[in-house]
Amino acid sequence: MDVKDIIKPENLVYEKPGMLTANTMHYCPGCSHGVVHKLIAEIIEDLGIQEKTIGVAPVGCSVFAYNYIDIDWQEAAHGRAPALATGISRTNPDKIVFTYQGDGDLASIGTAEIMHACNRGENFAVIFINNGIYGMTGGQMAPTTLLGQVTATTPYGRDAERNGYPLKITELIAQLPGTSYVTRQSVHTPAAIRRCKKAITKAFEAAMDKKGTSFVEVVSTCNMNWKMTPVQANQWMEENMFPFYPPGDIKDGSKADPASFKQN
Amino acid sequence: MAKVRGAVVVDNEECKGCGLCVVACPHDVLGQNKQVNSRGYHFSFMKNPENCIGCSNCAIVCPDTCITVYRVKI
């Protein structure tokens, strides 16, 4: 059978989701951001919520997320996406709100905002891209950088005495009574991408059902700043990041019921 | 047993030659072109088209969503 007999509209099984714009993404070749954008676009399409969804874009490489997913967006100051999302979701309770944030944005400059939004149980979803580094600014150490990991600001590797310990912020967030669903995923293989899609769908549904804050960490690569090929970066992530940031659900439920919330 | 054949179309200009689709393919269908596109990337192509089963793994992992997949039962 000839290839041209297969390439026919009736045989189509996979195409670019309509919710992704025609703009060429500015991300480096092989960057995880593109895969996660695609999943969010597919999910918004599957759930039929294009008109109801508002994204809040961060500062970081994904600052231009609003150019790629065809929904309404707001652009937050660095780390402040959860504060903006709080305002948007409280004043528009009929909308589905999510933030999209890197690890520098969420776990460094924006730590206060994410902690308090999750503790208040704000009804939005958080997509947290943990690539262990500040991508946009040239690969400086992030709070999530592993001990020993070489970055632009830790040229001899991250040293606990000098630079502190890597921060498992997702585990901290799971402790907060305001969170509903907290999970860690990745997008380095087709199977992982399918699991991640289910997780982000669930996080969006939790936000729609006003269950509290839902949180999806995606352990990601920044092959450019890790100074590897995209394929090597995925391998490096599996070998080095997964032992410390193991994929899987951390919390699955609803925010705490105030009536049964124990204070003693 | 029903057999399937697949085929993919790569958007040559959108492809950034990252190579993630090449390793995601379970049947060694894809390779990277010696030629480059207008942005200088070695865009991927079907080097072994007869092996394709249309599983979509390559398209799913592509960060730039430049692969469209077709499949037929034969």
Ligand SMILES: Cc1ncc(C[n+]2csc(CCOP(=O)(O)OP(=O)(O)O)c2C)c(N)n1
């Ligand atoms: C208030 C403020 N401080 C610092 C910066 C510089 N800055 C821009 S992006 C960035 C870090 C982004 O890293 P991350 O959130 O991990 O996202 P990535 O680029 O890796 O996707 C920093 C520090 C800024 N833009 N604004």
Ligand code: SF4
């Ligand atoms: S610098 Fe890193 S995070 Fe930013 S686009 Fe490139 S690979 Fe992605």
Ligand code: SF4
């Ligand atoms: S995964 Fe996409 S961008 Fe990367 S080489 Fe394959 S078709 Fe090109």
